[in-house]
Amino acid sequence: MKLEIKNLKKTYKDKTAVDGVNLEITPGVWGLLGANGAGKTTLMRMVAGILTPTEGEILYDGIPIKEMGEAYRDIFGYLPQTFGFYPEFRVRDYLEYMAALKGLTRKDTARKIEELMEKLTLKEVRNKQIRKLSGGMQRRVGIAQALLNNPEILILDEPTSGLDPGERIRFRNLLSEFAKDRIVVISTHIVPDVEYIATCNILMKDGAIIDIGTTEELVKMVKGKVWEVSLTQEKLGPYEARLKIINVRNEDTGNVRMRYLSDIPVLPGSQSVPPRLEDLYLWLFSGKEEA
Numbered sequence: 001m002k003l004e005i006k007n008l009k010k011t012y013k014d015k016t017a018v019d020g021v022n023l024e025i026t027p028g029v030w031g032l033l034g035a036n037g038a039g040k041t042t043l044m045r046m047v048a049g050i051l052t053p054t055e056g057e058i059l060y061d062g063i064p065i066k067e068m069g070e071a072y073r074d075i076f077g078y079l080p081q082t083f084g085f086y087p088e089f090r091v092r093d094y095l096e097y098m099a100a101l102k103g104l105t106r107k108d109t110a111r112k113i114e115e116l117m118e119k120l121t122l123k124e125v126r127n128k129q130i131r132k133l134s135g136g137m138q139r140r141v142g143i144a145q146a147l148l149n150n151p152e153i154l155i156l157d158e159p160t161s162g163l164d165p166g167e168r169i170r171f172r173n174l175l176s177e178f179a180k181d182r183i184v185v186i187s188t189h190i191v192p193d194v195e196y197i198a199t200c201n202i203l204m205k206d207g208a209i210i211d212i213g214t215t216e217e218l219v220k221m222v223k224g225k226v227w228e229v230s231l232t233q234e235k236l237g238p239y240e241a242r243l244k245i246i247n248v249r250n251e252d253t254g255n256v257r258m259r260y261l262s263d264i265p266v267l268p269g270s271q272s273v274p275p276r277l278e279d280l281y282l283w284l285f286s287g288k289e290e291a
C-alpha cells in the first residue's frame, strides 16, 4: 500500500500554498508539522481528493486518485479541521447517515457504530444533537465518522484540538493500534500528539517539505541547543523577550526551571538536556519574538 505525491502544487490567485511537494507514504502514522499557513490543510485536502491541484498528481498504488473516483472514497477517511456538519443531527443518526454515504451495509453499520461509540466513549451522547455537544465531544464524533469505513488511508487535520489530556492519550493509543497496516496522516500543532506514535514526521514550511524523518532522527538537528536552568522568577523577566523559551515550570524550591533553545548556554548554571520534537518545532517554526 503506497500513496505517492508527485510535484504537487496549489496556487490561489497570487498565493502559492503548496509548492512542489514530493512524498511517498507507506503504512504507519505520519505526523505533518508546520506553523500556521505552512500549507498543511491545502496539502491534505488535495490528498483527500476534495481540492484539485494546480500541478502534479497523487497516486494510490500507482493509480492516479482522480481516476479512481468512488473506489478512492471507499478506502479513505478524512477529518477536516473545521468540523461542524449537520449540527441538527443526533450523533447516532449522523453516523448512520455517514455510513450510508460510505456504502456500508445495515449490519456493518450497526456493528461499526457500536464499536466506535465504545472506543471513543460516545455512548452516553448517542441521542444528543451534535450542536449541543462540547467541542471535544464533537471532535470525537468527527473521528468516529472518519473511521466508519475502516479506511486504508486516514487523514486527520488537527484531530485533537478541543480534546482534554485524557482524551488525547486515548486517541493516540487508538490511532497507534489502527495504523498497523494502514496509512494515517495527522496534521497538528500539538507536537506531543505525534512525537511518540509517528513512524515518520514531515516538516512543512512555506508550502514545501523541509525535512522528513523519525522523531529520533529529526531531533538531532537541535542536539546541544536545548538547555535547562533554575532561576528566580524576577531574573526570568529580561530573558523572556530575548530567548526562545520552550517552557517554564515551578520548582518546589520557589525557583522556576526554564527550558530554552540557544546555540550556546546563555545563563550560568545551564545544563544541556536531550532534545524533544517540541524543541525542534520551536527552533524551526517560531521567531524569537514569539518565544
Ligand SMILES: Nc1ncnc2c1ncn2[C@@H]1O[C@H](COP(=O)(O)OP(=O)(O)OP(=O)(O)O)[C@@H](O)[C@H]1O
Binding pocket: 012, 015, 016, 017, 034, 035, 036, 037, 038, 039, 040, 041, 042, 043, 081
Ligand atoms: N481558499 C484560499 N484562498 C486564498 N488563499 C488561501 C486559501 N486557502 C489557503 N490559503 C492560503 O494558503 C496558505 C496555506 O494555508 P493552509 O490553510 O493550507 O495552511 P495550514 O498549514 O493548514 O495552516 P493552519 O494550520 O493555520 O490551518 C496560507 O497562506 C493561506 O492563507
